[in-house]
Amino acid sequence: MAEYTTIHVVHDTSIATIVLNRPEKRNALTIPMLQELAAAFAAIEGDPQVRAVVLAGAGKGFCAGQDLAIFEGSTTADDVRDAILKYYRPLITKMCELDKPIVGAINGVAAGAGASLALACDLRVMAEDASILQAFSNIGLVPDAGSTWFLARHLGYSRAFEIAVEGEKISAHRCLELGLTNRIVPAETLLESARAWAYSLAQRPTLAIGLTKRALMQAFTNTLEQSIALEAQLQREAIVSNDHREGVRAFSEKRTPRFSGQ
Numbered sequence: 001m002a003e004y005t006t007i008h009v010v011h012d013t014s015i016a017t018i019v020l021n022r023p024e025k026r027n028a029l030t031i032p033m034l035q036e037l038a039a040a041f042a043a044i045e046g047d048p049q050v051r052a053v054v055l056a057g058a059g060k061g062f063c064a065g066q067d068l069a070i071f072e073g074s075t076t077a078d079d080v081r082d083a084i085l086k087y088y089r090p091l092i093t094k095m096c097e098l099d100k101p102i103v104g105a106i107n108g109v110a111a112g113a114g115a116s117l118a119l120a121c122d123l124r125v126m127a128e129d130a131s132i133l134q135a136f137s138n139i140g141l142v143p144d145a146g147s148t149w150f151l152a153r154h155l156g157y158s159r160a161f162e163i164a165v166e167g168e169k170i171s172a173h174r175c176l177e178l179g180l181t182n183r184i185v186p187a188e189t190l191l192e193s194a195r196a197w198a199y200s201l202a203q204r205p206t207l208a209i210g211l212t213k214r215a216l217m218q219a220f221t222n223t224l225e226q227s228i229a230l231e232a233q234l235q236r237e238a239i240v241s242n243d244h245r246e247g248v249r250a251f252s253e254k255r256t257p258r259f260s261g262q
Contacts (some may be wrong), residue, residue: 002043006033008058011262014046014051014202014228014261017195028067029113034087040118051202051261052193054107055100055121056105057114057259065135085175088113095120096217099210101201105194106130107187109169116145119154122213124180127187132180138167153220154179155185205243206261 002009008019019025042048045140048076095102104121111133118124118132134151136143143151143164151160155178163170175181183195201209211234218225238244244262250257 004036007036015198016050017054018055020063026061026223027057030067032090038091046204051206052198053102054198055189061108062110063114063117065114065183070204084144084146092120094148103198105190107188109133111135113145116147119150123182125183127190128180128184129187132173134164137165205259207241208238211238225254
């Protein structure tokens with residue numbers, strides 16, 4: 001198992017929990033942390049034993065965004081652009097393409113690029129006192145790390161624009177109203193609740209879930225005809241899976257299916 005210094009990865013039966021582990025900095029993102037996150041998701045992608053993932057933050061906050069200290073000194077505008085392309089793009093893309101569900105456990109504040117990391121999860125559970133903050137405009141910057149993509153798709157243009165330019169904290173309850181989170185729980189049960197949801201998903205047909213995720217991700221840019229064509233292609237894969245056969249048998253035998261994820 002890989003050794004990490006900025007994140008902590010725990011494997012428990014069929015789920016993996018990735019914890020951002022710089023609590024003294026509110027888990028602000030550094031280049032090593034982005035690299036380790038990308039490596040962890042790549043390892044999970046290739047591990048058939050892992051069928052669902054939880055992403056959480058240690059300490060009092062999920063993620064304070066980019067650690068601006070790394071851009072001090074001789075950093076140029078080109079360096080910032082290149083860092084987004086070299087480190088953020090592959091990580092966020094990997095999360096969206098991962099064929100296993102990711103449940104985000106959001107405590108404290110998910111700010112800036114930390115908000116992007118939260119929104120890259122397929123599902124989100126927020127503590128009652130948690131919030132999301134698109135902080136970029138507060139320091140004269142543009143939302144990055146996929147924020148414009150996620151906000152527009154979750155909220156539509158006008159609400160996405162408002163949140164991006166106002167730079168105000170969005171409470172957990174407001175996030176629930178807007179559809180930016182799926183559930184709200186007491187802070188003390190956050191990780192337990194997220195892991196329980198991930199474990200429940202891990203008992204589902206993993207292959208079909210991954211194919212469904214692929215179809216929904218592409219639905220934003222596909223035409224209706226293209227979406228139906230993709231569904232047909234993916235259904236061709238799903239219908240020959242062991243999980244489909246098990247699901248049909250369980251239905252016929254009036255019992256709960258025992259999916260293997262294959």
